[in-house]
Amino acid sequence: MEAKKFGTKIISAQQVFEKGLNWIIGEIPQSKNVYVTIDIDVFDPSIAPGTGTPEPGGLSYIQVKKVLASLPCKDRILGFDLVEVNPLYDSGEMTSQ
Numbered sequence: 550m551e552a553k554k555f556g557t558k559i560i561s562a563q564q565v566f567e568k569g570l571n572w573i574i575g576e577i578p579q580s581k582n583v584y585v586t587i588d589i590d591v592f593d594p595s596i597a598p599g600t601g602t603p604e605p606g607g608l609s610y611i612q613v614k615k616v617l618a619s620l621p622c623k624d625r626i627l628g629f630d631l632v633e634v635n636p637l638y639d640s641g642e643m644t645s646q
Contacts, residue, residue: 558576558577558578560573560576561591562591562604562606562607562608565608565612566606570612570615570616573616574615574616574619577616577619577620577623578623579623579624580623580624581624581625582624582625582626582627583620583623583624583625583626583627584626584627584628584629585617585620585626585628585629585630586629586630586631586632587613587629587630587631587632588632588633589631589632589633589634589644590602590603590604590607590633591604591607591608591613592604592607592608592609592610592613593605593606593607593608593609594607596609596610596643597634597643597644598638598639598640598643598644599634599635599636599638599639599640599642599643599644599645600633600634600635600638600644601633601635601638602633
């Protein structure tokens with residue numbers, strides 16, 4: 550995977566369930582600047598169906614919110630994005646909202 554060549558830390562939903570939120574938060578390194586990117590398919594499709602690659606058993610908003618809330622203690626958040634929302638699969642614009 551190209552991102553890993555540049556030292557990008559990738560954490561899967563499966564790791565969250567197996568190791569817990571506190572472990573995941575501990576895995577996020579201290580850094581001068583933090584850039585956060587979330588692929589929409591990390592969420593359970595019951596709350597974010599607008600993806601071409603749904604992952605049943607994905608994360609809830611509460612889980613993601615806890616991880617995001619922990620980031621300011623890691624240092625300055627430089628940027629954030631949420632990627633791969635597919636409007637064709639976003640019934641009622643539930644994911645977009």
